[in-house]
Amino acid sequence: MISITDPDITHLQNDVESEHSMSKRFSQHSFFDLAFRSFFVSAAAVSIVSLTLWLGYLNGFSIIFSNGLTPTVWHIHEMLFGFAATVAAGFLLTAVQTWTGRESIKGGAVILLLCLWLLVRVSLFIDESFYIYSAVILQTLWWLVVIATFSSLVLKAKNRRNYLFIALLSVLMCLNIGVLVLDLQGRTDLALHFSRTAVLMFGLLMGVLGGRVIPFFTNSATQIGKINSPEFLTPLLFTTSILGILVFFTGQFIALPFTPAALMISAGLLHMFRLSYWHSAATIKVSLLWSLHLSYLSLAIGLLLLGASYLTSVILFSDALHMITIGAMGLMILAMMSRVSLGHTGRKLQPHKLVSVSFVFMFCAAVARVLLPMFEQIQLAWNLSAILWIAAGFIFLSIYIPILSSAKLSK
Template sequence: MPSPLTIKEPDEPKRTKMKLNADGSLRPAEPEPLSKSRQLLRQPLLDLAFRPGFLLASLASIFSLTLWLLYLHGLLPQLQHNTLSPLAWHIHEMLFAFAATVAVAFLLTAAQTWTNQRSLHGGGLLIFCLLWLSVQLLLLTGNSPTVVIATITAQTLWWSIAIGCLARMVFKARSRRNYQFVVILFLMMALNLGIFAADIAGNYALTIHLAISAILVFSLLAGIMGGRVIPFFTRRGAPEAAVTDTPRLNRLCPPVAVVAIVIYFASYFTSYFSTAISGSLLIVAGTLYLLQLSHWHSWATRKVPLLWSLHASYFALGLGLILVGVSTFKNYFPLADALHVITIGAIGAMILAMIARVSLGHTGRPLQPHPVMAIAFALTFLAALLRFVLPQLGLPILAWDISASLWGIAFGCFLWHYTPILFKPRQS
């Protein structure tokens, strides 16, 4: 069975230009030299979305967290005078400039395998990346009406290209199993633009509600993708794990999570649903994820960093959902701290593990990451742990500083070791 992440280039007919000799015979024509613009568009970096997407997202997470820490320490008051409020900007950068960018880049790359159609590349991919970059820059250049309109327009265009490309590929190939990802991306776009609108209008309560809803949608995507690929990778990378199939759990986890998300989202707008109901369902969903994980024999992966990191992130997903659910009943701990177990320990750590693996596999290299990546994986989980525990000990500022620093080191390791790989051609 081929890996669901293996890249297969679509078959294209090869045509050779011929040139007429003086004696009337034909010979292959010499290739015409490419213009500088054509050479740029054929660079390996623009071959598939995962290459620039993973790099840009990692850079954005480190850069934005640095600015966020400066703001929290009173060293960057200018952050208050941009399109979004500082908290909404932080939410946007980590959820959408980082996590959504990786998700889109991964899905556009994987869709080429699922559908045997050429995905976004070359000039189209360059425009896609420039739109992404323009959004990040515009968010830091004031709050004039022109800047606000330009920001929302660029963000909408970016999402439209992402969703349009993915939808075209999976619908044309009738890849019904993957229609769900088009829906999830559309929900992410709606929440992203909704956060923009609510924050610009000064409705900060709605902004936070939409942000939490977005985190839960990302957790749904992590659960779907993790449930699909982690057992597969484990069977191939650690056969001694003896992974047990759980078809009932596999079918049950996503619907429970979806219902919990819908009820939580609706609880802001109607009294028919309470956060207690969604909280209960989140606890159930988290428990189901942990039950699913228990059948994958995680201990057997302890010597394979690319595997144990995925297993640990799935554990953080289940635990995080339970903690978020519990926080809706009793004020044992702030909801924000529970959410960071998901955003750092589940989403962030799973992303780091996946991009480390995908960047090797999709460039034709052995799945043997540099030993420092094992440390990077561990630092991400340590960041999640400290971000949750230290505030309960009355040390919130220390939690912010240490967790952000550990995140920066972890993703800095990825950039240091993987940037040269992502700039180089695929190995045969």
């Protein structure tokens, strides 16, 4: 029989306490203080990795895509749900603390969500059916935790103004799972349709958030006075956008006597009309502002181009869609991450000069991806837009990783 002496027990207890202390210190690291820090860094990094792999595939150097998702669906999924949805979740789970006055998740809970997110990325990269199905389950679990956390805080606080985001996040979750399951079943065309619908839903989400924060930020920084747009505009824009999405989505299943072209063009014009009240010219010297205004303009232009794609063969729907995914989503996300990262870490809203360069790179990526195919420069459009996005991502990470992994500055 082996006996354990008192010194052995003491040593074992010390080891356990040491491991517990290390685990506690790790979970309390500044990087996991609220969701925006680790989510922003992880999302930016995965966009760089995903686009690098996609660029290799487009140029004949693929190291993935064999037994799982089809290449195009993988690319769209990782950029929409690996990147954009992750940033949206990080922002909302951080902003909800301000909106409700209730403490949001941090530490261990953030690490759990991040681990789920990372497991999904790895499972999709392995690209075999078993791991893809595992990714479906893990991605669903990630969404449920995000939505449950956000819903719990806004419902307990009776923060009715933000109930809308519960519905929007739930729809995005359903579209996300639909994309994965449909492609695994070999119904790639339908998976792509769900993906494009998700882009339009992200456009709706950007319209709601942009309509709230861009005028507020503009007024705070320029002191031009309260920005007022006609009261009827917001509900009209929301209704037009919803109808456009519904017509686009159902048109795949039901033979409708009309296309969503008129609704998309109307939504684009309404966005432009709304933007005309926001004094964009006054923001030209403030990079954290003009970038948001430019991204909102890109949303309007993207919707106009989508509508026009139904009326002319010169503009392809898939090319027009990239004005929203890159020019609107990419630029607005980059600008919001840059702003939120400074504001929520107690720093002045004065970004590094290279941040402006990253904004220009992102917008140029959108222009290249949309315009060059019209001149039959498709390969150049793919390569140039991806390289510009990757460069913008590297600039963000090089500047903001030290900020997002450091303690909040005291005022």
